[in-house]
Amino acid sequence: MNSTRSRLVRFYAASLHLHPPAFRAEFGTEMQAVFEQALAQQKGIRAMVAFCLREVRDLPGAVLGNQWYLLTRGGCIMSGQPDLVKSSKWEAFWGMLPFLAFGLVSIWERSPLPGSAIYPFLGFYLLALAGLLSGWVRGFPLWSFSYLGWSLVFAWWWTNMRTPGFRFFGQSILHWGWSIWLPLVATVLIALLWTRSLQPIKALILGIWRDWTCLSLALDTFAAFALLIYDENHHPYVLLFLLASTLTASAAVWFFLRSDRALRRMVFLLAGFTALVVIGGVCEATWDFNAYYHFSPAPEPWYLSLLRWVLAFIVYTIILFFPGILGWLRHRTKLAKG
Numbered sequence: 001m002n003s004t005r006s007r008l009v010r011f012y013a014a015s016l017h018l019h020p021p022a023f024r025a026e027f028g029t030e031m032q033a034v035f036e037q038a039l040a041q042q043k044g045i046r047a048m049v050a051f052c053l054r055e056v057r058d059l060p061g062a063v064l065g066n067q068w069y070l071l072t073r074g075g076c077i078m079s080g081q082p083d084l085v086k087s088s089k090w091e092a093f094w095g096m097l098p099f100l101a102f103g104l105v106s107i108w109e110r111s112p113l114p115g116s117a118i119y120p121f122l123g124f125y126l127l128a129l130a131g132l133l134s135g136w137v138r139g140f141p142l143w144s145f146s147y148l149g150w151s152l153v154f155a156w157w158w159t160n161m162r163t164p165g166f167r168f169f170g171q172s173i174l175h176w177g178w179s180i181w182l183p184l185v186a187t188v189l190i191a192l193l194w195t196r197s198l199q200p201i202k203a204l205i206l207g208i209w210r211d212w213t214c215l216s217l218a219l220d221t222f223a224a225f226a227l228l229i230y231d232e233n234h235h236p237y238v239l240l241f242l243l244a245s246t247l248t249a250s251a252a253v254w255f256f257l258r259s260d261r262a263l264r265r266m267v268f269l270l271a272g273f274t275a276l277v278v279i280g281g282v283c284e285a286t287w288d289f290n291a292y293y294h295f296s297p298a299p300e301p302w303y304l305s306l307l308r309w310v311l312a313f314i315v316y317t318i319i320l321f322f323p324g325i326l327g328w329l330r331h332r333t334k335l336a337k338g
Contacts, residue, residue, distance in 0.1 A: 131144065211262075
């Protein structure tokens with residue numbers, strides 16, 4: 001009987017590893033002692049079996065409850081610290097501004113307004129770089145990761161951009177290539193000369209280490225970019241769809257920045273991404289691509305379209321939550337030192 005109790009206690013101790021590390025570190029020893037005492041009070045095999053079955057029944061609820069508590073209130077994987085810093089209304093505005101600006105420039109490009117959209121897009125690039133410089137000087141607050149992401153996304157996008165007829169100071173630029181990265185490099189050099197310190201770079205790394213949602217905000221810029229282009233979309237009401245997508249992306253970032261909980265921040269970004277996918281999907285489905293380009297009709301089964309969007313959502317979710325590993329590593333490091 002004693003050997004059976006010992007094995008059951010060891011099994012219970014192993015089951016405690018299903019709980020979050022922070023919970024196990026604080027309550028694990030006490031829970032094991034309580035279980036051992038309660039098990040010793042059971043008289044006979046039937047009573048022990050009934051007691052263990054009740055513990056097994058209650059285990060999933062307890063584990064999920066503790067995981068949810070730490071996700072929403074604690075300092076484990078989802079937060080990096082118990083309470084994140086909520087951005088002020090002005091900071092939230094500055095953080096969402098490049099999302100709003102990119103959407104408006106995309107609307108400009110698709111509108112019948114006179115003039116080329118090249119200059120508005122380059123103006124957006126200057127806005128992103130100015131925000132990056134300002135955030136660098138201020139030690140990379142949360143809103144600045146929006147500008148960091150957009151600066152990198154734009155430079156990557158325009159590396160293969162062709163602008164026939166565009167002239168800069170009398171110099172014709174047909175293919176941008178690596179030259180589009182020069183303003184970004186210049187911004188970094190100006191920031192280094194301005195601060196005369198590597199402390200902002202340290203603040204950037206530590207900021208991501210302490211609050212991994214900073215990196216998620218930077219990654220969100222690529223999703224917004226991809227869903228605000230509406231490339232080769234000639235829907236008669238494409239400007240209205242673009243406006244709806246722009247406001248949706250901007251609102252998601254606004255609420256993200258105004259939240260002080262990691263889980264809520266991720267919910268806002270995922271909700272914004274889902275809404276952008278739905279708006280874009282409706283836009284794509286309500287105009288005749290084949291008729292516009294005089295192609296033979298080739299309808300795609302609805303389930304294949306749905307599968308494509310579901311896969312896109314899953315991939316985006318994985319990318320968005322990938323920085324959460326940093327929060328997990330930080331938490332494990334903290335436990336090891338403690």
